[in-house]
Amino acid sequence: MAMDDDERPRRRSTEGDFGAASLLASESLESYSLDELDARIALLEAEIDRIRTHRGKTAAHMLAAESLFRPKQP
Numbered sequence: 001m002a003m004d005d006d007e008r009p010r011r012r013s014t015e016g017d018f019g020a021a022s023l024l025a026s027e028s029l030e031s032y033s034l035d036e037l038d039a040r041i042a043l044l045e046a047e048i049d050r051i052r053t054h055r056g057k058t059a060a061h062m063l064a065a066e067s068l069f070r071p072k073q074p
Contacts, residue, residue, distance in 0.1 A: 024044075029037065
């Protein structure tokens, strides 16, 4: 089941703090079953894909803005 973008936290990260990712990285995995670990991996892989897609769109937007506002060469 996928989360809508509106349901995701909007917290901005500060240096060294990546919001929910920082919390996930520090969480103990000892109590999870194999099925729960597999489900968690699938969820995190889907989130990585979502982030990569957004990063690509952001990079394309930045390139377009740079080319539009770049000073003209004489």
